[in-house]
Amino acid sequence: MRIVAASLCLLILTVFALPVLADDFRCPNGNLVSIGQSISEVKIKCDPPSSKVRLSRHSIEWTYNQGQHKFVHYLVFNNGILTEIRSGSFGR
Secondary structure (H helix, E strand, O other), X not given: OHHHHHHHHHHHHHHHHOOEXXXXXXXXXXXXXXXXXXXXXXXXXXXXXXXXEEEEOOEEEEEEOOOOOOEEEEEEEEOOEEEEEEEEEEOO
16 A cells, blocks of 8 residues: 555656646747747747757757746747747746
């Protein structure tokens, strides 16, 4: 019984620790961007990100950290197109 309870607790913690994927992101200025938009469209609609990281030659990740009471959001661009929006833990 203890093994089952421990396994269930571990499974629940793992699920909550995974980043959440989304199709849309509400920019800090209130504008909405979606998967499939170009990096130039997102640049026009959103405020500058907290940070930018080049993941590979064709892939860039923008991070939006809006403080400790909001989730950090990660926008991933592949070949200049927004392909992934993830939410992480609370910011700092």
